[in-house]
Amino acid sequence: MDEFSRIQYWNAKRQEQALKVSLGVKVDIGDDAAVVALPYEVHRDQSQYESLYTVDTMVEDIHFSSETTDFEHIGYKALAANLSDIAAMGGIPLHALIAISIPDHYSADHVMRIYNGIYDCANRYKVAIVGGDTTSSPHSLVLTITVIGMVEQGKAILRSGASVGDIVFVTGVPGQSAAGLHLLQHANTSQYPVALVDSLIRAHQQPEPHLQAGRLLSTSNACHALNDISDGLISELSEIAKASHVDIVIDENQIPLSDSMSQYAGKSGQSMFDWVLYGGEDYILVGTASREQFASIEASFREQQLQLYAVGEVIAGNGEVWMDSWNDGLQLQKRNQIMNRGYNHFT
Amino acid sequence: MDEFSRIQYWNAKRQEQALKVSLGVKVDIGDDAAVVALPYEVHRDQSQYESLYTVDTMVEDIHFSSETTDFEHIGYKALAANLSDIAAMGGIPLHALIAISIPDHYSADHVMRIYNGIYDCANRYKVAIVGGDTTSSPHSLVLTITVIGMVEQGKAILRSGASVGDIVFVTGVPGQSAAGLHLLQHANTSQYPVALVDSLIRAHQQPEPHLQAGRLLSTSNACHALNDISDGLISELSEIAKASHVDIVIDENQIPLSDSMSQYAGKSGQSMFDWVLYGGEDYILVGTASREQFASIEASFREQQLQLYAVGEVIAGNGEVWMDSWNDGLQLQKRNQIMNRGYNHFT
DSSP states (O other), X not given: OOHHHXXXXXXXXXXXXXXXXXXXXXXXXXXXXXXXXXXXXHSOSXXXXXXXXXXXXXXXXXXXXXXXXXXXXXXXXXXXXXXXXXXXXXXXEEEEEEEEEEXXXXXXHHHHHHHHHHHHHHHHTTOEEEEEEEEEESSSOEEEEEEEEEEETTOOOXXXXXXXXOEEXXXXXXXXXXXXXXXXXXXXXXXXXXXXXXXXXXXXXSOOOOHHHHHXXXXXXXXXXXXXXXXXXXXXXXXXXXXXXXXXXXXXXXXXXXXXXXXXXXXHTOOHHHHHHHOOOOOOEEEEEXXXXXXXXXXXXXXXXXXXXXXXXXXXXXXXXXEEXXXXXXXXXXXXXXXXXXXXXXX | OOHHHHHHHHHTTSSOHHHHHHTTEEEOBTBSSEEEEOHHHHSOSSOOEEEEEEEEEEEBTTTBOTTTSOHHHHHHHHHHHHHHHHHTTTOEEEEEEEEEEEETTOOHHHHHHHHHHHHHHHHHTTOEEEEEEEEEESSSOEEEEEEEEEEETTOOOOSTTOOTTOEEEESSOTTHHHHHHHHHHHOOGGGSOHHHHHHHHHHHHSOOOOHHHHHHHHHHXXXXXXXXXXXXHHHHHHHHHHHHTEEEEEEGGGSOOOHHHHXXXXXXXXXXXXXXXXXXXXXXXXXXXXXXXXXXXXXXXXXXXXXXXXXXXXXXXXXXXXXXXEOTTOOEEEEEXXXXXXXXXXX
């Protein structure tokens, strides 16, 4: 058995049997395919469930560089990004498959550390890793993760449901991941307070999927459209606006900011709003909800000590995103159309 | 919209709505995750089903070279290899997710041709493509496909069920894919009959998953262990023998050969048995079944005009594979242990 096969063999024993049983896993890593009980057999309540499938690829030197991301964090973040897609549907993640293509210059220790990150995230969010494929790669590491989840029948929250009059909200502070990346690439971290450095770097390296928030939104029956912020706030809002055939207006003054990000932007002379609007990889949720029921959604978030910020509203239109800027007297100053310039791999 | 986004947009319309509806697809390409009805809602008979998940990665210059494989065939074969894993569990494939990482030197036409092959295979085997991820790649094309299928509860055929006394069988002729690859790499194809060239190259470039055979074996209730030949006959038999804690003996004279392969081996001076025993990528099935019920399995294969060849038997042991060679008088000549030397990415 070569060293990578040994890692796979060891991986099959890394999760508690009780977790696997609770998730219906009958056969995991090591046969042609995984065998799992259907989710409705796991959750024996009255609800009928539908399945959710999502897949995401992280490519070395495109999505991450081993200079700014530890091997553990490559793994953690790759799975977290997939779980975030399940959160953005309002669903519950159940099972994951890991396909990894490993270049020659990676040692078994590097690969083990990537898996450590993947399993940390899987165990934290109670997801069973049930299979995968390990191959060599001529140049770069490529990590593709598939996640299977479930949601109550008809309750998946799509991008296309935003209605005129809806409140637009976010479930956290956008831009911190981009600020953290800038800090890692450009700053002498010893010049900044430890708490600032830690919070921004953590936002970049180890984002948490907002699964609990997604479930609150799905069970509220009042959330009409939802995305997770992988490509930047404006890019995600633009997707919702286009899919829903509406326009979205956000209010500059309502967008939540963090002290760490403001401080770092001020001292480093960077534009904080670039991070906030276009940064990406925050994996917080952004969506629209019924204005009438927004107070009750806010109450449920408060009760579970989760963040929720109203940042704008849905207006009639056909796919555009606008931002209101205000002067000191709080009189309406200007409504500017905001162009989407989120990251695109091919332009 | 860049040209690769346009391909994805177009992809979402490539399959018949009727196929998607029949497979329970509610939301496919274009949101955070696909939404599908659970398979038990698709097949409203009395059976309870379990889910099957499998993932496989094909990496350029590791698994294929664009010199010996057309772009269409890269796509077709990548999906066929995954469907073959579902066949090797005795299951029914339902849904697929396509993750593709595209290097700079690929044009939109190249990518479209890869998708053409994927969709040809998906439509042929009635699999709905419900999602994916398209990213750039710094060097090589990487294509990772996830397939979700189903099988009747408790009926998945594992590697670990082979019993002493079982008949060992294959569902086709192993070695033809390796012969086809040799032909593509080394031969002047004009020196050989067209039919020979076509059959061997087709075996290499466009293998068909043995899904119908897998279903016959699963519903027979008499198939104890099953693999598909991706890494070579001996490698797959060795996996079954190890997982089942038995030895397997195959009979040199019972292994099916094809005229094309024999002719090409003879004229090119190559060892046909190297292709047959170690070749790989045939995607036929190899397994073990109850001796008492083998005649009835054979009858069901004959009825559906599918190939089935008994090639050996399961004996007591602990994971080894043997081959009997015979002299002309059909007296037992020699039983040799056959070492596994299938392709391993990391040794």
